[in-house]
Amino acid sequence: MQNSIQAQANVKTMSDKKLFHIKSKHTLFLMALPFLVLVFIFSYMPLYGWIYAFYNFRPGIPLSETDFVGLQWFKSIFSNPTQTGEVLRVMRNTVAMSSLNIAASVLPVIFAIFLSEMRSARFKKTVQILTTLPNFISWVLVYSFAFMLFSVDNGLVNQILINLGIIDAGVNFLASDSYTWLKMALWDLWKGLGWGAILYMAAIAGIDQELYEAAKVDGASRFRSIWHITVPGIMPTYFVLLLLTIANFINNGLEQYFVFQNAINKDQIEVLDLYVYNVGLLGSNFSFATAVSMLKSFISIGLLFFANSLSKIVRGESII
């Protein structure tokens, strides 16, 4: 009742403003238009390029002069044994490295739990600052670090291992095809552990301190408090981030793998994004690479919707 009276009162003032609104709504749109055009150009126009997947496209030749081949490239992914093998190998690498990253996603949680148990605020802060730093350097620099620390003739790790008598000659850690997936996951961890823990630290700081005091009064040990108060307190945060990781399961990017790639580890390190780059831009097989990346886009949109509906079921709200 009260609302409707208020609404009537509003109508009056609204009608005064109406003229202003009609004019202003287009002004606002025109102000935003240049930015919308930029988004259209750089994010939507490339979608048109998907038609290259249906042509026998060669760079430099206009599309109108190239042959329309229909689904040939898509079929060849599944029917041409060499290409099927390649795509399977690349998929295996992608899935393996994404799975390792998902497995490692509990480590920032553990990191945050134990770090918040520390009593010295200064120590906590220092650890956070130092462990977050690697997140802000590029993969090229990480590669440079790796090169310096692990190179075969003068790398620190080899020098120390030789001095200690553990090995006789330098081990070539970088140009090697063993444990590639694990090594990549470890570099990912080195770069992202501290950064990943920040959100969890904040979630833990938001837990009601009275819960801990009550638990203490009841005689709960430190680990019981962690298990029954801290862990449930940060589960929602962990779950959201996990869903986002699942949504990005096959989008593991190419920068890291590109800089660490060499002739020896190529078979293990080539993930989908890197493969598309290698085949498309370096190998000039534009059409086939586009077909592969189109399939990738569809799978990844499917995963996004899967993660989103999982989120709706479990948390009652969506992540996108």
Add this chain to the structure above:
Amino acid sequence: MHKKLSAGDKAFHAVNYFVFAVIALLCIFPFYYLFINTISNNDLSSRGLIHFFPQEIHFSNYGQVLHIPGFAHAGLVSLGRTVIGTVLTVGGAAFLGFLFTKQEMWGRKFWYRFIIVTMYFNAGIIPWYITMLNLKLTNNFLAYILPAIVSPFFVILVKTFVESLPAALQESAQIDGAGYWTIFTRIVFPLITPILATIAIFSAVGQWNSFTDTLFLMTDQNLYTLQFVLYKYMNEASSLAAIVRNSSGGQGLDLANLQTPTSIRTTVSMIVVFPILLVYPYFQRFFVKGIMIGAVKG
């Protein structure tokens, strides 16, 4: 109020301190290791004999690597894209985020989603490359700037921030007859500087660290960035060391400060990471704030 610690607690804290000290050390050690190698005797460093402490300290490497052809120019390109790119990204995010808080905008919800969904899909490298090619943005400095102007995540940050401001401030200005542009520049912009600082830092770090766009789009050496030349130098360090040795004439240089592949790699790396190290301690809290605000929106 220091309570007495039980033996178990003491052991817990001891282990905890130790483990975190080791983790922190592992994170920071590569930076230190690289640095001591740039200032040590180049001969010892190239033989891998500098482990934990610098020896025979000298700083001549930093002057000498500037003799690498194109290196200083790459520094300018990196600096240019970082400064120009950051200014435009911040400006774009601020203005667009502000506009999207205006309920009366024509098609506001649609256009907002039009921008936000681009966070969740992309056409893939090849179609994107061909688009850039058709737009004449390969081998073009603008390719570093234009695609960065609208960043959906930053637009969300600004919009959320503006919505948290008291509406009365803007309304009173509107009644006084101020247009949107005046409201934005005079009232909103000064109030949102905290979030803009966060965005500026993220954007600057992103521009400085960006590598793949040069890899995909640029073949003209005049457009190479520091990150890209570092990657190239990693593989070409031996020949570059020779070039630098020749160009500095070798006067007054002995084995201790003659360029070696190792000194080239480490010194260039240090120069590339230096700006990050410089701003990081001051801006660390902005980074944390940024990730927190982003998380609230989800």
